[in-house]
Every structure is written in C-alpha cells, then in structure tokens.
Amino acid sequence: MKICVVGTGYVGLVTCACFADLGNDVIGVDADADKIKKLHQGEIPIFEPGLKELVDRNRGKRLTFTTDLKAGVQASEFIFIAVGTPPRENGEADLTAVKQVAAGIGQNLNGPKIVVDKSTVPVGMGDLVASIIEEHSAHQNKVDVVSNPEFLREGSAVHDFMNPNRVLIGTNDTGAAERVSELYAPLEAEIMVTDLRSAEMIKYASNAFLATKITFINEIANLCEKVGADVSKVAHGMGLDSRIGPAFLSAGAGYGGSCFPKDVSALIHKAEKEGYDFRLLKAVVAANQYQKRSMLARIKEVLGPLEGKQIATLGLSFKPNTDDLREAVAVEVIHLLQENGARVRAYDPAAMKLAAKALPGVKLAENAYAAVAGADCLVVFTEWNEFKEMDLARVKSAMRTPVIVDGRNIFDPQKVKALGFKYRGVGRK
Ligand SMILES: NC(=O)c1ccc[n+]([C@@H]2O[C@H](COP(=O)([O-])OP(=O)(O)OC[C@H]3O[C@@H](n4cnc5c(N)ncnc54)[C@H](O)[C@@H]3O)[C@@H](O)[C@H]2O)c1
Numbered sequence: 228m229k230i231c232v233v234g235t236g237y238v239g240l241v242t243c244a245c246f247a248d249l250g251n252d253v254i255g256v257d258a259d260a261d262k263i264k265k266l267h268q269g270e271i272p273i274f275e276p277g278l279k280e281l282v283d284r285n286r287g288k289r290l291t292f293t294t295d296l297k298a299g300v301q302a303s304e305f306i307f308i309a310v311g312t313p314p315r316e317n318g319e320a321d322l323t324a325v326k327q328v329a330a331g332i333g334q335n336l337n338g339p340k341i342v343v344d345k346s347t348v349p350v351g352m353g354d355l356v357a358s359i360i361e362e363h364s365a366h367q368n369k370v371d372v373v374s375n376p377e378f379l380r381e382g383s384a385v386h387d388f389m390n391p392n393r394v395l396i397g398t399n400d401t402g403a404a405e406r407v408s409e410l411y412a413p414l415e416a417e418i419m420v421t422d423l424r425s426a427e428m429i430k431y432a433s434n435a436f437l438a439t440k441i442t443f444i445n446e447i448a449n450l451c452e453k454v455g456a457d458v459s460k461v462a463h464g465m466g467l468d469s470r471i472g473p474a475f476l477s478a479g480a481g482y483g484g485s486c487f488p489k490d491v492s493a494l495i496h497k498a499e500k501e502g503y504d505f506r507l508l509k510a511v512v513a514a515n516q517y518q519k520r521s522m523l524a525r526i527k528e529v530l531g532p533l534e535g536k537q538i539a540t541l542g543l544s545f546k547p548n549t550d551d552l553r554e555a556v557a558v559e560v561i562h563l564l565q566e567n568g569a570r571v572r573a574y575d576p577a578a579m580k581l582a583a584k585a586l587p588g589v590k591l592a593e594n595a596y597a598a599v600a601g602a603d604c605l606v607v608f609t610e611w612n613e614f615k616e617m618d619l620a621r622v623k624s625a626m627r628t629p630v631i632v633d634g635r636n637i638f639d640p641q642k643v644k645a646l647g648f649k650y651r652g653v654g655r656k
Contacts, residue, residue, distance in 0.1 A: 228410060231256060231299035232307040233328045235266065235292065237273055237384065237485070237551065238345060238377050239309030243292075244278060245388045247285035249413050255292045256299040258324075266292040274550035274577040277385040296328070297335040305410065306332055308356070309345045309377075318492035319500075320349055329356040332370075333363025340368065341403050343375045347430050347490055349497045353397070353423040371403035374423050376430035381484070382548030394418045397426020431497075434490040435508055440475040441482045442511045445518045448478035448654025458654025459636060478654040480560070480608060480634035481518035484545035485553035488515075522560045522606070523567070526632050529651045530604050534568035537627065539602035541595055542609025542635075543575035543582050550577040552585050556634070557608035561586060574598035576611055600625045610635040619646050 228251045232243045235257040243255040257263050262272050269286065271279045282290065293299060300306055310324035325346055332342060342360065344353055357372040364370075374397035379387035394411045396418060398404050404420045411418060421429070448458035458478045466473030482488070491508055498505040530536055545555040552558055561571050565588060572590040575582060579591055592598035595614060599605050599622050607614060615637045623629045623646055631643055633652040643650045 228252070228305060229303040230254070230305045230307065230410070231303035232309055233257075233296065233299065233331075234308065234310035234324070234346070235262060235272075236309070236311060237275065237381055237549075238379065239307070240266075240271070240273065240282070241275065241278060241379060241384045241388050242307055242309055242345060242377070243290060244281040244285060245385065246410065247288075247290035248281050249410075251289065251410070252302075253285075253290050254299040254302060255290070256296050257292070257294060260294050263292050263294050274548075275381065275384050276548055281385060296331045300332055300335040300340070301337045303340070305341050305343055305407070307343045307345050307375075312346050312348055312489075312493075314489040314492055317496065319496040320347070320489070320493040322348060322352060325352065325356065326359055329359035330363045333360040334365075336360070336364045336366065336368045336370065338368055339370065341371045341373060341406055343373045343407060345375055345377045347376060347434075347486070347493075348374075348427060349431070349493060350424050350427040353427060371398060371400045372423070373398040373400075373403050373407050374426035375407060376426060378430075378433065380546075381551050382546055389414060391416045395426050395429055396420045397423045397429075399423060431490055431494045434487055435494050435511075437475050438482055438487040438491050438515070439507065439511050441477075441487075442514045442518070444476045444478045445481065445653070446514055449518075449521070451654040452656075455656055456654075457656060461654075477610075477636065479518075479610075479636060480522045480556045480653065481515045482545075483519075483554040483556040483559070485551055488512075488554045519556050519559055520563070522556070522632070522634055523563045525634075525651050525653075526564070526604060526606060527567075529630050529632060529649055532568075533564060536569045536603045537601055538564055538569045538571050539592075539598040539600075539605045539626075540564075540571055540573045541575075541598060541605065541607050541614050542611055543573055543586075544578045544609055547609055547611040548577070550575075550581055552578055552581050555608075558585055560606075560608070561589060565589070572598050572602065575609070576613055596621060596625060602626050603628045604630040604632060606632045606634060607637055608634050610637050619643060619648070623647060 231254045233256045235255040247253040312320045315321045353372045353374045451458040462476040543557045574592040629648045636652045
C-alpha cells in the first residue's frame, strides 16, 4: 500500500521503516531539511537499536524521504501524522505541528485519503483535524480521520512496533477501520477498533496509569527507607499478584522522558478545560517532582556539603538504549548539583552528542571508568547493562572516595558494601 508518514522522529521514522519492511511503499516527510538530508545519506538522526538496519534494507526501494508534503500526500492513500506534540508552559499539548500538517494535507488533496493520527493528541483533536482538512481543501474528497495511537517504547521501538500488545484503531467509519487494519494484518497482533475519542483517551489513560504506577512504588520506596523494608522485595511480592503484575514497579529516581511528563500534564490540563479536577494525577506530578529532587538529598546525605565535590554521573538519557534527553531526570538533577557547587563529569553510552548542548559546564567523559576517575561519588541515573556489568573493584580504585548513589537500584547493596563502597540506593536498607 502507499503510505506517507509526516514527521520522521522517534515514532515517525520507526513507522516508516517498519511499514516499508512489511512491503508497503512509504514516503517519510519532515519539515527539518537537515534530518531529511541525513536520511538521504543513510544516516539515522536518532539512536534506536535495529533501526539503521531496517532503514538501510528499504531505503531507495520501498522507502524514500522528502521535505515536500505535497509529494507525500499526493502519492499516498494513507497519511500518518507523527509530528511532535510537546508541552506548553501551562502543561497543555502544543498542537501547532499537527494543525499545520492537517492544513497541508487539505491544501494538497488529490483524491480520497485516510489520515491516521499517530501523534499523541488530546481527545477531540481527530475531529479538529478533519475540520481543518475540510476547511483547506478546494475540492470535495472523502477523507477519513483515524486515531491510531502509538505505544512503542524508545530503546525497543522496532521490536515494539512489530510486536505490539495491541493495535488501536479509533474511527467511526467501518471502511476506514478495515483499511487501516489491513496495514497491520502481517503483524498478527490483536486489533481493537473503537470510536475516535475513546482511542485518543486510551493513549493518555495508559501513559497516565504507568506514570502513576511508577510513582506509587517510588512513594512505597521512600516509606520502606523509614521502616527498614526493602522495596525490591516489596515490589517482587506485589508483582506476583496477577491483579498487579511486575511491570513498572522498579523504584528509582523518578520518571522522565518525552512522553510521561508531557502526557500526564496534558491530561490534567484537558480535564481542567472540561471542568474536572484530576486530583490523583496532580499528586503524581508533585510526588515525581519530589522523587527527582530527593536524589539531591540522597547525595548530600552520603557526601555532606557538595561545594567543590567531584561527582561522576552515569546515564543521561531518560532510559537505557536511547539518546533521548527530553525531561531526563539526570539532566535536572545535574543542574541541581551544579547549583550546589559540585563539579560533574558525566558519561552516557548513546547521548553524548546531545548532552554537549544540554549540559553546559559538565565535563563529558569518554567512558564510564573515565567518568569515575578521582570522583567523590558515583551517581547512577540510567540502568544501562553496561553499568550493571562494570568492574566495581576497578571503579573503587579509580575514585577518590568510594561512594555510590544508585538511582536505579542496579547494584547489589551487599556486594558493593563488601567491596568497601558506601552505598545509597532507593527504598533499600
Ligand atoms: N517518542 C516516543 O517514545 C513516543 C511513543 C508513543 C507516542 N509518541 C508520540 O508521537 C509523537 C511524535 O513523537 P516523537 O518522539 O517521534 O517526536 P520527535 O520530536 O522525535 O519527532 C517529530 C518530528 O516531526 C517533525 N515535524 C514537526 N513539525 C512538522 C511539520 N509541520 N511537518 C513535518 N514534520 C514536522 C520534526 O522535525 C520531527 O522530526 C508525539 O505526539 C509523541 O507524544 C512518542
């Protein structure tokens, strides 16, 4: 089938590559000429495992890239919208890019189309997209707007796209639902068809629920510290209950990233607009903010005043296997460390290029061992396997004082203490 994907970021580029690999003709459109130039040269602008192989296999054959929205729209039956919906200052989703794309689709219609919204947008946006397209189109063409929220996770995006828990298709038109279902048929995944607005809500409800689950276990972790319990054991015991499940019960330094913070805020904002006070989610935001800042308190607890202290931070991205620094906890806490007079040397396996811009004044180390050299404290922000497998005896001999603050509970407290480290995790004795 002929598909155009507008927006070639984390979601859009994966969508392009996966649909092309499934045998469709795909045109990826992006307003960022630099990004398109890189893609033409075979360079992948983001770090995402397995993506380059997929793009290389299809590029120039079933997969092409352009900045020309008109060309993409006119050559395709399906137009996916996968542009960003970043947060505004007041928490609401900034829908400027989605609206621009909708207007562009309307202006360039040359026949019936199915417009599929993959961007995360507040409930009601699908209807607005349909009316913007109609407003901008000179001729009468049948255009169906379908919501198809994306649930992939950065770091395993290709795998998640190809093996989804479910494919969600939101539309009030059965013909459009069938056509979009056909695109996903090769995945043999469970397809749920529902109305447009329910589909839009399912995406926000899912992300808000996951953010709440993480925040809940973080709150339990904080209490564990006070009562002498171990949150890893508590989470394991809770997760064995089939009504709860083990996922998203790892206590740590708080959630960040390009989705949870913005989607929770956007849902609170949408509720407010509708005259509903979403008390629970407001508490989640406040508790997560507390959790991030509590990392500073944990570091001070083991180090004392931070003035002049050398701190090594491992992991900058909001989770392993991605270079995405949007709303990353590490970036926020590093700024606090600097404000408190500490000197920071950081290392991340994938995000160093972006870190140079996001973290002025922070020294960037070549590798994890170089980061810890001469440090008074090592702080773990992201649970990359590479950090879990470090030679801790080597780390200890490189540091000035052997202190670990483990923001993701990746080390065994008994083992690191036996090696002579002072250790502070989250929610553990
Ligand atoms: N990143 C994730 O893990 C993830 C997962 C599920 C859903 N989502 C949602 O998917 C959407 C995209 O997220 P992302 O992380 O891929 O964003 P991104 O910032 O990585 O990519 C967005 C792309 O859209 C392009 N763009 C912006 N305006 C444009 C326009 N007018 N015309 C053409 N291109 C334009 C940008 O240049 C950029 O390349 C968001 O709504 C997000 O909430 C993201």
